[in-house]
Amino acid sequence: MREFFERNKNIILKLVFMTVFVLFVYVFFRVIFRYIAPFVVGYLLSLVLNPLATFLSSKFRMKRWLSALLSMGIMFTIVYFILRGIILRIVSEGSDFFYNFPDIIETAREMLDEIQVRYENFYNIIPTGLQVLLEDFWIVILDSVTETVGSGIRTGGVNVVTTVPSFILGFLVSMISCYFFIKDKELISKKLIMATPEGIKKPFRKLRPKIKHSISGYLKAQFTIMSIVAAICATGMLILRVPYALFLAIIIAIVDALPLLGSGLFFIPWALFSLITGQIGQGIGLLVIYGCVMITRQIIEPRIVGKQIGVHPIITLMAIYVGLRVFGVFGILMGPFFIIIIKGIIDTKEIM
Numbered sequence: 007m008r009e010f011f012e013r014n015k016n017i018i019l020k021l022v023f024m025t026v027f028v029l030f031v032y033v034f035f036r037v038i039f040r041y042i043a044p045f046v047v048g049y050l051l052s053l054v055l056n057p058l059a060t061f062l063s064s065k066f067r068m069k070r071w072l073s074a075l076l077s078m079g080i081m082f083t084i085v086y087f088i089l090r091g092i093i094l095r096i097v098s099e100g101s102d103f104f105y106n107f108p109d110i111i112e113t114a115r116e117m118l119d120e121i122q123v124r125y126e127n128f129y130n131i132i133p134t135g136l137q138v139l140l141e142d143f144w145i146v147i148l149d150s151v152t153e154t155v156g157s158g159i160r161t162g163g164v165n166v167v168t169t170v171p172s173f174i175l176g177f178l179v180s181m182i183s184c185y186f187f188i189k190d191k192e193l194i195s196k197k198l199i200m201a202t203p204e205g206i207k208k209p210f211r212k213l214r215p216k217i218k219h220s221i222s223g224y225l226k227a228q229f230t231i232m233s234i235v236a237a238i239c240a241t242g243m244l245i246l247r248v249p250y251a252l253f254l255a256i257i258i259a260i261v262d263a264l265p266l267l268g269s270g271l272f273f274i275p276w277a278l279f280s281l282i283t284g285q286i287g288q289g290i291g292l293l294v295i296y297g298c299v300m301i302t303r304q305i306i307e308p309r310i311v312g313k314q315i316g317v318h319p320i321i322t323l324m325a326i327y328v329g330l331r332v333f334g335v336f337g338i339l340m341g342p343f344f345i346i347i348i349k350g351i352i353d354t355k356e357i358m
Contacts, residue, residue, distance in 0.1 A: 020351055027347060035333060035340070044176045048183030052191070055081060059188045074188035078181070216350040224342055227310045228263060234306065235259040235269070235299055242295035246288055262299065269299050317345055 011018060039046070055077045063073035187194065240255035248254065254272075262269040273296035280289035312322040322342060329341025 024348055024351055027351075028344070031344070032332070044179035045183045047176075047180040049187050051081075051180070051184040052187035055184070055188055056191060071189045074185050077188065078185060213347075213350045216353060217346055220346040220350065221343070224311060224346065227313070230310055231303065231307055232259045232263050234302060235262050238298050238302060239269070239295060242291065242298070246291045246295075248288075262303070269296060273299075311342055317349055321345060 236259035325341035329337030
């Protein structure tokens with residue numbers, strides 16, 4: 007037994023290391039993460055702002071606490087101007103909408119009248135038994151929608167009331183922790199290194215460059231996919247002569263990157279409304295754009311992500327699927343990170 011272990015020591019240690027890592031991540035995100043999420047957000051923000059804080063402190067010889075505050079202030083300023091531009095755009099479009107509101111109402115009324123005429127013509131030619139069946143079915147649908155919307159509004163109202171204070175508290179804790187992570191970066195790193203056992207420090211020291219390279223590649227892959235989706239949406243909507251095509255394409259590409267939403271949130275209701283109101287060409291065009299986005303994402307995502315993190319597309323696809331099944335929609339982003347860590351462990355010649 008001892009000889010077998012000595013012969014396969016490296017493989018056994020890798021398997022043990024991977025098993026412990028997977029169990030730790032599972033418990034972490036299932037149980038612990040909800041309690042420390044603001045600190046995780048603060049740490050991630052500090053990783054983004056640390057280079058700027060270091061540059062300010064070295065270039066202008068300012069105290070670390072001042073460079074930390076200044077870098078956070080610059081971040082807030084940039085975010086403010088970005089959000090301000092978006093809000094101004096929304097206000098401008100909203101003003102145009104309300105200015106043209108009477109014309110929109112009149113157009114909608116004419117469309118509804120046309121739909122009603124078409125429905126009555128269809129209704130009059132079908133058998134009486136089928137008419138009764140359709141009426142019963144319509145009543146059931148209305149009752150279900152009314153009950154669902156009513157309970158949804160009640161539940162949503164309660165959730166909003168209870169979530170807003172938690173969000174504000176979480177935001178404040180995230181910002182404060184971000185400040186301390188930037189200000190005391192060296193001190194925190196030194197304390198963590200001192201508290202970490204040597205048996206754990208050695209393998210992580212070897213894994214760090216591989217994981218860092220793979221994660222940066224993964225983020226580049228996601229940005230590439232978003233750019234391709236934006237280009238497809240912009241091209242399609244410009245062909246359809248949709249107003250604000252470029253602006254909408256960027257918004258749709260950002261939403262499409264979010265697992266819970268996706269571009270269907272825009273395209274499906276929009277296309278259905280266009281078809282119902284008689285804009286057949288636009289409705290079909292929007293569905294074609296949505297189909298192109300879906301097919302392109304399904305084809306290129308495993309390939310681009312796999313190439314950037316250095317694994318076969320089928321492995322990436324499996325990681326995304328398993329992550330979805332285990333962690334829900336958040337797991338779509340988590341799956342590839344699992345693969346990044348596991349690949350780093352496998353590629354490392356020695357763990358201990």
